[in-house]
Amino acid sequence: MEISILDKKDNELIFMIKGINNAIANTIRRTIISDVPTLAVDEINFVKNQGPLYDEILAHRIGLIPIKTDLKAYSLKEEATTKAITELKLTLKVKGPKTVYSGDFKSKDEKCIPVYNNIPLVTLLKDKELVLEATAVLGKGKDHMKFSPGLCYYVNAPVKFKDLNDLKSEDSEISKENFVFFIESWGQLTPKQMFDESMDILDKNLAEFSKKIEKAK
Amino acid sequence: MIIPIRCISCGKPVAQLWEQYKERTKNGEDPQKVLDELGLKRYCCRSLFVGHIVMNF
Ligand SMILES: [Zn+2]
Numbered sequence: 146m147e148i149s150i151l152d153k154k155d156n157e158l159i160f161m162i163k164g165i166n167n168a169i170a171n172t173i174r175r176t177i178i179s180d181v182p183t184l185a186v187d188e189i190n191f192v193k194n195q196g197p198l199y200d201e202i203l204a205h206r207i208g209l210i211p212i213k214t215d216l217k218a219y220s221l222k223e224e225a226t227t228k229a230i231t232e233l234k235l236t237l238k239v240k241g242p243k244t245v246y247s248g249d250f251k252s253k254d255e256k257c258i259p260v261y262n263n264i265p266l267v268t269l270l271k272d273k274e275l276v277l278e279a280t281a282v283l284g285k286g287k288d289h290m291k292f293s294p295g296l297c298y299y300v301n302a303p304v305k306f307k308d309l310n311d312l313k314s315e316d317s318e319i320s321k322e323n324f325v326f327f328i329e330s331w332g333q334l335t336p337k338q339m340f341d342e343s344m345d346i347l348d349k350n351l352a353e354f355s356k357k358i359e360k361a362k
Numbered sequence: 363m364i365i366p367i368r369c370i371s372c373g374k375p376v377a378q379l380w381e382q383y384k385e386r387t388k389n390g391e392d393p394q395k396v397l398d399e400l401g402l403k404r405y406c407c408r409s410l411f412v413g414h415i416v417m418n419f
Contacts, residue, residue, distance in 0.1 A: 198364075206367050209367040209368050209375075210367060210375075211375055247378075260375070261375065261377075261378035262378075263378045263381065264367060264375070264377040264378045265364065265365065265377060265380065265381065267364065268364070290373055293373060296372060296373065296374070329374070331373070331374060331375055332375065
């Protein structure tokens, strides 16, 4: 197996893996999309909501806001030891007339804040208030897509691959064991973190799998 | 309606780009060019912006 990086941006990483098969490529893709945990708001306590959107709709919108995630500081609820931190509290207190933005949230942890400050949530009329307390937890993409760290897809590379423009040519012969991977991050983690974390998780899952096979024998 | 936070199809957060898009297209810029510059390359995200109707409440 051989990995080479083809392109690198803030929220995008393109690389080629040589010498794997479709099954492994797809395992990597699915692990990144549905198994790498990130922070997202999961519970909201509404104190006052005088805006035009119902609590449920606003809660759904708030849940979808990507939050910068520090994977070392937080742990999943189901894997947490007694001392581990599993929750992040965010508060919101605004008074109209105003459009409420994701940047209006006050986070208890200054490292873990909404990725974008200018996501419009709701528009309040004059003197209408919105007061709430949100609880963000770590979760996985397989539970809800709001926890998914980004997008990952791959294509088979042509046999004579030189650069990314070769992917567009249709007449070239396609290799069955060389894959070009595209990782796009939604901002909670960097693409590199997503890939590294997915490899750790894959290791853990495979170890558990072989342990169970051992028992079944 | 208010702009969805994320693309309905691929899940990319798009709402943060909406006000910029609205402002620039209102000033007469070509929507295609603006979408390209905002980094919306998939047609799922692009259709979300092109087909969005603002309702003020
Ligand atoms: Zn999309």
